[in-house]
Each structure stands twice: as C-alpha cells, then as structure tokens.
Amino acid sequence: MNINESNSQQYLERLKIKQLNEMQLAALKATENNNEIVLLSATGSGKTLAFLLPVLNSLDVANKNTQALILVPSRELALQIETVLKQMQTGFKVTACYGGHKREIEENNLVQAPAIIIGTAGRTADHIRRNNIITKDIKFLVLDEFDKSLELGFLEEMAFILQALPNVQKRMLTSATNAVEIPAFVAMKTPETLNFLPDEPVANEKLRINTVLSDDKDKLQTLLQMVCYFGNTSTIIFCNHRDAVERTSNFLAEQGIINVFYHGGMEQHDREVALTKFRNTTSDILVTTDLASRGLDIADIRNIVHYHIPHEEAAFTHRNGRTARMNATGNVYVIYAEDEKLPEYITTDATVFTIPEKLSLPEKPKWSTLFIAAGKKDKINKIDIVGFLSNKAHLKKDDIGLIEVKDFTAFAAIRKSKIGNVVELVKNEKIKNKKVKIAVAK
Known part of the structure; x- marks a missing residue:
C-alpha cells in the first residue's frame, strides 16, 4: 500500500x-x-x-x-x-x-x-x-x-x-x-x-555582480571597508582554505566586527553554533569555505563576498546561489588584487564597484544566542522553551527571537540587552523538571 x-x-x-x-x-x-x-x-x-x-x-x-x-x-x-x-x-x-x-x-x-x-x-x-x-x-x-x-x-x-x-x-x-x-x-x-537549469545563472536584475580592486595585496583592509559599507546586512564571505577562513574571521573580530566562521575542520557542535548564530542574526557575517555554498537553508542573504577568487566557474555559481533566491535580489562582490587576473566568467556581467569613503563600523547585532543542553530527545520543543523563558526569565515575546531545537541541544536568540539577566535568572531553574546547563553560546 x-x-x-x-x-x-x-x-x-x-x-x-x-x-x-x-x-x-x-x-x-x-x-x-x-x-x-x-x-x-x-x-x-x-x-x-x-x-x-x-x-x-x-x-x-x-x-x-x-x-x-x-x-x-x-x-x-x-x-x-x-x-x-x-x-x-x-x-x-x-x-x-x-x-x-x-x-x-x-x-x-x-x-x-x-x-x-x-x-x-x-x-x-x-x-x-x-x-x-x-x-x-x-x-x-x-x-x-x-x-x-x-x-x-x-x-x-x-x-x-x-x-x-x-x-x-x-x-x-x-x-x-x-x-x-x-x-x-x-x-x-x-x-x-x-x-531546469536557467540559460543564465541568475537574471542580472536579481543578482548584481561587482568587482572590487584592492590596493593592499592581502585584501583585508578592503574587506573591512566592504563590511563597513554593508552595515547590518546578512553577508557570507567565501575563502578558498580553512586557515584563511579563521585568519580572516580573527582579523575582522580584532577590528570590532562580530562574525562567525564555518569550515569542514570544525567539530559538529561548533558548526551548529556558528550557523545558528548566523541564522538568528547574533552575527550578520559568516566567513566560510565552499562548504557553505550548497545545502544550507539560510534565508535572506543579501551579500556574497568572494574574498578569494574561486578555482572554477561552478564554485562561483554555487557561492552566488546563496543569495537572490525566491525572487529576492542580491549582491555579489569579487575582491581582487592588482596581481590577480579575473576569469572571464566573472567579468562578463560584472560592474566595477568603488567603495565609498568615510565609512564607520556597523552597529553591533541586537541579539545573542542562548545555549540549552537539552533537545528533542529530551522531549523538549520550541513551545517549552518559549514558556520557560517567559515564566522564569520574565521575557516578553519581542525579547525572544529564532529558536532551534536539535536532538540533544537547543538554541534561542535573546535580545542582547537581556541576555545577562536571563542567564542569572534561569541558572537554578529546570525545564520539564530537568536541570540542564544553560549559558550564552560560545
């Protein structure tokens, strides 16, 4: 049957x-x-x-x-x-x-x-x-x-x-x-x-491709300027190697830019935390390898930055496929140094982009992520977590953002101004009669 x-x-x-x-x-x-x-x-x-x-x-x-x-x-x-x-x-x-x-x-x-x-x-x-x-x-x-x-x-x-x-x-x-x-x-x-592949990867009016010439060879200062230009909009920065991902992420953090990084060498828990923080806007910036170019369900990504030029056209296409989805528009920026040659598949439909002067650092995100050491296997769901945070931490609906429940863990976006007080209020409380670790997600 x-x-x-x-x-x-x-x-x-x-x-x-x-x-x-x-x-x-x-x-x-x-x-x-x-x-x-x-x-x-x-x-x-x-x-x-x-x-x-x-x-x-x-x-x-x-x-x-x-x-x-x-x-x-x-x-x-x-x-x-x-x-x-x-x-x-x-x-x-x-x-x-x-x-x-x-x-x-x-x-x-x-x-x-x-x-x-x-x-x-x-x-x-x-x-x-x-x-x-x-x-x-x-x-x-x-x-x-x-x-x-x-x-x-x-x-x-x-x-x-x-x-x-x-x-x-x-x-x-x-x-x-x-x-x-x-x-x-x-x-x-x-x-x-x-x-059902389109003749053109994405219509130009939906996906705007820009090339950005960098004065500095390692392109980090140019990337910093780009991030300041984006402000608080959802951005994925693609690098070709894991070590470059972490180096780039650390550089941005040192400049006061909140970001998360993601690559295949990380433990599964750390990868989940990074993606959760990006999805719930605890961080507006994800620095990653091509691992994030396919298969991830992250909505409303506004900007794609190719910090490193991809090795082949297919990788370029897949990276760009993270934005301009479901009738939304998106922007792609390819940063290149003077000694780098841009392949034809990038330059064909691209516009030269000049970064505006006198940019300031973007505002810090308004959300933090709360880690809860219990999940679906513990019979805990989103409704349980909302009720717990409302009753025990005295949070209003607007103080609670995206909640994700995994098999053995859960994450809840909490308004940043409230997160310290929340952790203090719930540290001795139980969820469904069970004492579990609750802390700010690292």
Whole structure:
C-alpha cells in the first residue's frame, strides 16, 4: 500500500507550500514512468521536495525494513532533508547518518530499521560494513548534489555503497551543475534528464555582480571597508582554505566586527553554533569555505563576498546561489588584487564597484544566542522553551527571537540587552523538571 494524493497534499500543507512548481511536478511525473532520473535544477529551486515526494510514494507501509536511501555530500544537507521530512509528519521512520557525532547514537536508531535513511557516503558505508543497515529492501536510491559528492572525493565509498544495494529499482540523481559524467557504478542505462537549469545563472536584475580592486595585496583592509559599507546586512564571505577562513574571521573580530566562521575542520557542535548564530542574526557575517555554498537553508542573504577568487566557474555559481533566491535580489562582490587576473566568467556581467569613503563600523547585532543542553530527545520543543523563558526569565515575546531545537541541544536568540539577566535568572531553574546547563553560546 502506498501513499496517495491526499497524503501528498497534507505534506505540502504542513510545509506551508500551496502548490508544487513546474520542476517538482515534472520530477513526480518522470518517476512514475522511468526508473532512472537525472534532475538538474538551480540551488534553492526546491529539489529536495522533488525527490522526497516520489520517495514517499514508493514506500510500502507494510514493509518494516529500510526502503529508500538518500546519499548527500554533507552532514548539514542530511540534517536539512531530515528536518523537512519530520515537518511533513509522514509517519515513516527517518534516520540521518553522518560523521562528526557518535556512531552509537545512529546505531541505536538503526536497530529498528527506518523506512528512509539520509546519509553521507563515509558514515553510510561504515554502517553497511558493520551490518547496521540492511540493504536488501532498498528499492529507491537518491544521490543528491551528486556532483558535489564526487568533488569531495567520495567516489570509492559511493561505489561500495551502490554495490551493496542488490535490489534498487529507481535511481534519481540531482545536481545544480550540468557538467558531471555519471560513473559506471551508478548503473544508469537510459536515464531521463530533466534540465531546469536557467540559460543564465541568475537574471542580472536579481543578482548584481561587482568587482572590487584592492590596493593592499592581502585584501583585508578592503574587506573591512566592504563590511563597513554593508552595515547590518546578512553577508557570507567565501575563502578558498580553512586557515584563511579563521585568519580572516580573527582579523575582522580584532577590528570590532562580530562574525562567525564555518569550515569542514570544525567539530559538529561548533558548526551548529556558528550557523545558528548566523541564522538568528547574533552575527550578520559568516566567513566560510565552499562548504557553505550548497545545502544550507539560510534565508535572506543579501551579500556574497568572494574574498578569494574561486578555482572554477561552478564554485562561483554555487557561492552566488546563496543569495537572490525566491525572487529576492542580491549582491555579489569579487575582491581582487592588482596581481590577480579575473576569469572571464566573472567579468562578463560584472560592474566595477568603488567603495565609498568615510565609512564607520556597523552597529553591533541586537541579539545573542542562548545555549540549552537539552533537545528533542529530551522531549523538549520550541513551545517549552518559549514558556520557560517567559515564566522564569520574565521575557516578553519581542525579547525572544529564532529558536532551534536539535536532538540533544537547543538554541534561542535573546535580545542582547537581556541576555545577562536571563542567564542569572534561569541558572537554578529546570525545564520539564530537568536541570540542564544553560549559558550564552560560545
């Protein structure tokens, strides 16, 4: 027995989506008629729903084994897809498997087989080798952001995983780039390609690309001027290397600019804190590698800064895809030194930008982030946290911003002027009769 149209409509309502877009409808129809689909569509266009609905439609309610596997290039993307599925309230068990946290947590979740597993290649392969994942009933395979997985060097692990799936009937690959050769181990013979990539990456009126010539070779002073020009608007600064990310972040902090940084060498908790602070505007600036160029669900990003020129055009496109989404406009700034040559793919549609003189440092953000050492697994939700902060810390609704609840932790944006008093008021209080650590997020 499979889900029906009324189920699908309920899922959309829970996601607050009125109707599917053209790409999503095409994907649904294609999976009904073809077992091999390649879906090409821009970042932010809704690919996640385009494969989740067909996956859900393929599940047999009576089958208690794992029936679908979604492979992704990053833990953030795995968690994002898991969140969407949980919001849909499908009734099917879902588990995300990814590096950066204890494998034992996932092993416990896999004892009772989830209908859908979302996983990164390394951790998923590890579970298969340990027989934690039983693959015999996996009929639907999705390789999301497939090109990125290959870029990150997951070829061997992915080949191992696919060889361990004896009964796959449907295969679906998604990508925001039409430039990847599909390896033989994917075993696609006659795939139907749905190409919804725009002829131009983003319309010029939506995405404004600017080049900024820097007088100083290391470009840090120019970057500082740019940040002052942006003021308190949401900005991502891209660097090519992890050490450059931390060096750039430290420089800005030394100049009095509040920012967070994010790269693949960080512990999972630290990555979550950084992204949470950026999402809830405790920090308006995120300094990062290309790890943040895809898969992150962060709305309303106004500016993209290429502090380092990306190595290739695809990276440039994906970085820019963080802004100008869902009919919003965005600005892209490429900072280059006199001895750097700008590639043609940057200069074609770019405007030379001159930084105004007499700029001042932006105002400090008005929010801080409160860390709570309890989460979903402790039966704590957003309503519990709002009630706790209202009753115990005497906060008004306007003093509480974005709340995010993870499995074992939670974060709440608190008006900065109140945060010190909040920590003092709640230090000996309990949430749901449980004493937990509560502190300003570091």
